[in-house]
Amino acid sequence: MVKLILRDKEYEVRPGMDLLAALEKCGILSESVIATRDGELILDDEILKNGDVIKLVAVISGG
Amino acid sequence: MKCRKCGSKASVNMRQHKLALCKEHYLEWIPEQVERHINKYKMFTHEEKILVAVSGGKDSLALWDILARLGYQVDGLYIGLGIDEGERYSSESQRLTQKFADERNLKLHIVDVEKEYGQPIPVLSELTHRGKGRPCSVCGLSKRHVMNRIARDLGYAVLATGHNLDDEAAVLFGNTLNWLGEYLLRQSPVLPESPGLARKVKPLCRFYEREMAAYAFLRGIEYIYEECPFAVGSKTTYYKELLNQLETKRPGAKLTFYLKFLEARQGGLFAEQEKIQATLTPCPNCGQPTSAPGLCSFCRLMVRAATTTAEITD
Numbered sequence: 001m002v003k004l005i006l007r008d009k010e011y012e013v014r015p016g017m018d019l020l021a022a023l024e025k026c027g028i029l030s031e032s033v034i035a036t037r038d039g040e041l042i043l044d045d046e047i048l049k050n051g052d053v054i055k056l057v058a059v060i061s062g063g
Numbered sequence: 064m065k066c067r068k069c070g071s072k073a074s075v076n077m078r079q080h081k082l083a084l085c086k087e088h089y090l091e092w093i094p095e096q097v098e099r100h101i102n103k104y105k106m107f108t109h110e111e112k113i114l115v116a117v118s119g120g121k122d123s124l125a126l127w128d129i130l131a132r133l134g135y136q137v138d139g140l141y142i143g144l145g146i147d148e149g150e151r152y153s154s155e156s157q158r159l160t161q162k163f164a165d166e167r168n169l170k171l172h173i174v175d176v177e178k179e180y181g182q183p184i185p186v187l188s189e190l191t192h193r194g195k196g197r198p199c200s201v202c203g204l205s206k207r208h209v210m211n212r213i214a215r216d217l218g219y220a221v222l223a224t225g226h227n228l229d230d231e232a233a234v235l236f237g238n239t240l241n242w243l244g245e246y247l248l249r250q251s252p253v254l255p256e257s258p259g260l261a262r263k264v265k266p267l268c269r270f271y272e273r274e275m276a277a278y279a280f281l282r283g284i285e286y287i288y289e290e291c292p293f294a295v296g297s298k299t300t301y302y303k304e305l306l307n308q309l310e311t312k313r314p315g316a317k318l319t320f321y322l323k324f325l326e327a328r329q330g331g332l333f334a335e336q337e338k339i340q341a342t343l344t345p346c347p348n349c350g351q352p353t354s355a356p357g358l359c360s361f362c363r364l365m366v367r368a369a370t371t372t373a374e375i376t377d
Contacts, residue, residue: 029304029311031273031310031311032273032304032307033273034273034276034277034280036280040074041074041086041277041281043064043073043074043075045064057276057280058288059121059273060272060300060303060304060307061120061121061272061290061294
């Protein structure tokens with residue numbers, strides 16, 4: 001499985017889909033986050049592999 | 064996806080520009096574009112002294128980093144708001160800002176609201192009953208006052224803030240929903256200086272929030288990730304989420320919304336500026352310009368806070 005982490009929430013999706021599809025599945029707007037894997041930025045078309053841990057960084061600040 | 068410049072794996076994709084770049088070329092592209100916008104809107108020159116207002120967040124620290132990389136004479140101003148219940152938001156943002164400045168050997172001015180004005184922002188807000196349970200309006204008013212005072216007292220020609228395109232589009236959206244003509248006229252990448260008021264500029268106003276987050280990440284800038292506790296659930300956040308839904312379906316919608324607004328404003332769509340511009344006079348207490356007769360809003364706030372404190376102590 002693939003794990004996505006956003007703040008204190010964790011989501012799991014099946015491997016083989018791209019990041020955009022994974023975000024949609026989790027109900028996360030890709031415009032509102034940047035995604036990292038092993039310390040590198042990854043893009044919406046990145047295919048997620050079994051065991052991947054994707055750390056999402058929320059970009060909206062509301063001040 | 065491949066970098067348009069070198070063909071290696073891209074790190075950032077900007078759908079509104081149909082442009083994907085690798086880390087190296089993205090970190091070159093951002094300062095080039097900032098410089099282009101500084102010149103386009105005639106924000107400032109390399110001969111002028113710039114004060115950048117830094118909160119410890121990604122946008123203001125990224126702006127400071129970019130301006131320093133571009134070789135501008137830029138110092139920082141951090142305003143300690145005293146929002147420290149629970150997450151210790153202010154203490155942590157000050158620590159990160161100081162660390163950023165120390166690591167790059169940049170000059171940072173710090174103003175602590177409680178030390179200078181007697182109370183931290185949340186208490187000032189309670190004492191003055193302003194802002195419907197949120198201290199955001201007191202916070203905004205105090206920050207504008209302090210930023211202008213420091214810029215003026217220390218001889219900075221320009222005050223720069225880290226507002227990005229999402230900030231600008233959200234404000235524009237809110238002002239348009241309510242047809243606030245006067246606010247719409249004032250929203251601009253540059254507010255020229257006037258007697259008692261420093262020039263204000265927003266060099267990041269054409270970059271998406273996501274691009275600034277990517278820049279901060281790729282540059283290894285450590286910033287305060289947690290939101291200000293009072294901003295959670297704010298109208299601005301809600302408008303940004305709505306605009307991001309639009310952007311997802313129509314890449315470039317936010318950029319077009321903002322740029323077409325600037326064009327329309329420039330073209331005189333809303334009103335003739337002279338007709339609605341209020342006459343400004345110096346506040347008899349602090350000397351900063353105000354449209355109100357007598358004390359400015361900030362000094363009136365201070366008087367109200369002092370009166371309430373005296374009543375409580377009596």
